[in-house]
Amino acid sequence: MEREYVEQIADREDSFSQWYLDVVLRAELADYAPVRGCMVFRPYGYRIWELAQADLDRRFKETGVQNAYFPLLIPESIFKKEAEHIEGFAPEVAWVTHAGQEQLAERYLVRPTSETIIGTMYAKWIQSYRDLPVLINQWCSVMRWERRTVPFLRTTEFLWQEGHTAHRDEADARERTMMMLEVYRAFLEDFLAIPVVPGRKTPNEKFAGAVDTYSVEALMGNGRALQAATSHYLGDGFARVLGIDFLDADGQRKYVHMTSFGLSWRVIGALIMVHGDDRGLVLPPSVAPYQVVIVPIAPEAVRDQVLGEARRLADGLGGVRVHLDDRPEYTPGWKFNEWELRGVPIRLELGPRDLEAGQAVLVRRDDGRRRPVPLAQVAETVQRELAAMQGDLYRRAARFREENTHEAAGVDQLEAILQDRRGFIYAGWCGDGACELAVKERTGATIRCLPLDAPAPSGNCLHCGRPAQHRALFARAY
């Protein structure tokens, strides 16, 4: 059968970024929109998001978080209350200035994030320590004006969730910050099969208005890092400027301590770049819109017979998301390519000779091996192979990360590694933001995080040579 991979998508080794765009567009995950910096999230891609969303949402709810919805527009006067916050976001916000024919008395900004508007409501709702904690999340779109668009990675509007919690004291808020970081870690590793490094951001890299920002960092197939989610301890800064206080059991009025945490459709980009290969997308079974596609090989003479058996096969796969591609206008070979490009975990082929032999041929997307399976054992084999593939994808990604994780004693060595093969690079750091910025300027690499599980630092700062205070994780990042 004809198999022409080469013309469909760019070579992954040759041009990773073109390969990425080709996969996004050809697999119909997203498309460019006639709105600067924006993209359209197409049904096949959106379905991946829905499946991911459902799983993450369930994990949130298990920790007591409830969903709600707050306004899209934030009055300028409210957004301005937190000084660092407005300074960080002002250059990239979209302003609503008119409604109908009328110029508005006060401008509104389209939310780039919702700390201020949600905090304003918390000030009204929270009166007593009995009202705490407040644990709310919202799924919504936010807007940050961008010059360049890369689908899922850099868009003016993006879909995300933002959690916002208020607590009685710092300890409770910090516990929640770390709890949500762990929720993200488990979701990314167990559900999306993406290994991550949880850690704390340096002051240079933290969220505008946060005391501490934590993130989970993943390594993409081209050796660049991607921040997959963040969890912030906000202290009582927002509470003070927004007036979110409460009467504690000791009769004192106190400010709440807050957190926020977010994950966006960037993770779809991460799925592509972590698992994808030369033939296109490779989806972990957990988030595959179709976990199994059945491709009948049905010459005209035996068409009814083959399609009948293919339908029986589909009906027998209870609890599995299965799609029977019975379109007569495309050849089986074309369909193989198409569903490989779209990352479907398992393909079942069924032709006249298979029928005679009482079997189907099972092909896993990640290894491409052809496995004949007796028809009576297909359901059970599919279940087993889906579970195996989920684990194998994680292990393959973890192995790739291991092979692309390095140590650097100094900036020269770090630069050499980056030129040669990229990846995660551990190095000692003195804790001085000036050293961090100097390394960034020279090499383009930033401190992705100070990993939580790093051993005590030894040796010296890669830049200034003073004793290292941290073992930092450097990389070039999206």
Next chain:
Amino acid sequence: MEREYVEQIADREDSFSQWYLDVVLRAELADYAPVRGCMVFRPYGYRIWELAQADLDRRFKETGVQNAYFPLLIPESIFKKEAEHIEGFAPEVAWVTHAGQEQLAERYLVRPTSETIIGTMYAKWIQSYRDLPVLINQWCSVMRWERRTVPFLRTTEFLWQEGHTAHRDEADARERTMMMLEVYRAFLEDFLAIPVVPGRKTPNEKFAGAVDTYSVEALMGNGRALQAATSHYLGDGFARVLGIDFLDADGQRKYVHMTSFGLSWRVIGALIMVHGDDRGLVLPPSVAPYQVVIVPIAPEAVRDQVLGEARRLADGLGGVRVHLDDRPEYTPGWKFNEWELRGVPIRLELGPRDLEAGQAVLVRRDDGRRRPVPLAQVAETVQRELAAMQGDLYRRAARFREENTHEAAGVDQLEAILQDRRGFIYAGWCGDGACELAVKERTGATIRCLPLDAPAPSGNCLHCGRPAQHRALFARAY
């Protein structure tokens, strides 16, 4: 036990609209936001929306509709392409004119509805008859600037779903229009227990840009009508101005025929106004965040024993959304009021004397009757009563509608009915928009729809006396 309903919410007979607002705010369904015309959808209310959303979304998917996401902002030049459409929406759109410090070369409007931006993408995606039909829905927020806010009923920003489909010909598009109207009817009646009248809108009342608009109309507890959802046949008007054409099997290029259909968070308002009573919200079990609340009556001496049994009771209610209210700081009487106000379908009371008798007391929200139930039979009784209550609420609403549906032979009679008792009023109509507007000006009543199942019209137009062409459904509406 102390029961003070009166102070919590306004009298429903006396002031229905104040009662409505009190229920919205006190049951924590929503709150006013510091953004003109906007509201905050609080967790308890949002959970109702999530449950409704999941059910409606499943119904959509069963008809082949897939979800996607399109940009929030629409360039002015694209929105202007359909003349009727821009004329209808221009007075109420919000304009984004600046990003950061920069004035934009072209203004964007925050979507009030997405026909134009989605159609622009369809023009790119649809080439051949093989690409049809395209069946896409999006869950999102839209914005239409409003002067006055009524939570859920009239807000500047609101959450909704908007479906947009493209078809090979008129017949297929019209079939889809009616199919989605039926999906809404079944969802509203079977899931929300709200009886509706499906019908066609008059030309005066149809959507800006549609050929035909259909709606499902419900009757609220104060005798006013509420349009619960709409389904539009758009013809090929949008296709012509946006260039959505395809190569048909006969080798001809043709324009697609389109539909759109939408339902918003208004249905939360409908739930309140159809099922609510003097004590507050009454939720159909299908959409109740908690279907059962367990209130232990636990004096200090027997507290551990009662709470232990209450927990066992909760654990035994598999598949039911149950909440154990074990807060020590509130009295059982206070909790009874609170959960009645919030509309929880079933309350289970459990006190020391119940324990001795090996029973719990089950109270249904809709009839208030106290039913002692042996502990071993609670799970089964709860299941039965939840199912019964769902049906009873529907029948009660249908009976109310029947009792408040009238006939009017002329405008005088219609006006008298409206002054006296409101409700749905059937009357003959000649089909002339001038008669319709004259009736509206004099009585405030509009033609809600021309019901699909109406018998052939007889008699004369209520206004001009010419022979009636339609049996129209009049009402004052939200």
